[in-house]
Amino acid sequence: MKTVEVIVEHAGNNLSAYIEGAPVITVGNDVKEIEKNMKEAVELYLESCKEMNIAPVEILQGEFTLKFKIDAATFINYYSSIFTKAALSRITGINERxxxxxAAGVHKPRKQQLEKIQKGINALTEELAAINLL
Structure with a gap:
């Protein structure tokens, strides 16, 4: 089964998402809503193709799963109510400035910086998942 990437971006007061090479786009207030809306949008698109007796774009043919990807600026801004820049700096090792x-889009992180952010998020996720409250 192939994986189809869904790109999630900051869109003012909410998020937007699209699949490159497919006429499917959606918006939502949070990541869960984006996931739900994108699945519905893809289903509607595929149903429309079937009803009109046309083939869907190649990327959405056959069996696939959706993989949601978010860029660094969107991640930092979206989760800013949970992670301060100082906290994110501590878990990633990247300078707060x-x-x-x-976050402001002044610079795009290099691949190495993206990997540091991802590694920090993954380490925090593992640590939090290991906690059992009394």
């Missing part, structure tokens, strides 16, 4: 630049 640099994180501000990423």
């Amino acid at each position: 640099q994180l501000w630049h990423y």
Whole structure:
């Protein structure tokens, strides 16, 4: 089964998402809503193709799963109510000022910086998942 990437971006007061190469786009207030709306949008598109007796775009033919991807600026801004730039700096090892630049779109992080952010998020996820409250 192939994986189809859904790109999630910051869109003012909400989020938007699209599949490159497919006429499917959606918006939502949070990531869960984006996931739900995108699945519905893809289903509607595929149903429309079937009703009109046309083939869907190649990327949405056959069996696939959706993989949601978010860029660094969107991640930093979307989760800013949970992670301060200082906290994100501590878990990633990236200078707080640099994180501000990423969030504002002044700079795009290099691949190495994206990997540091991803590694920090993954480490925090594992640590939190291991906690059992009394």
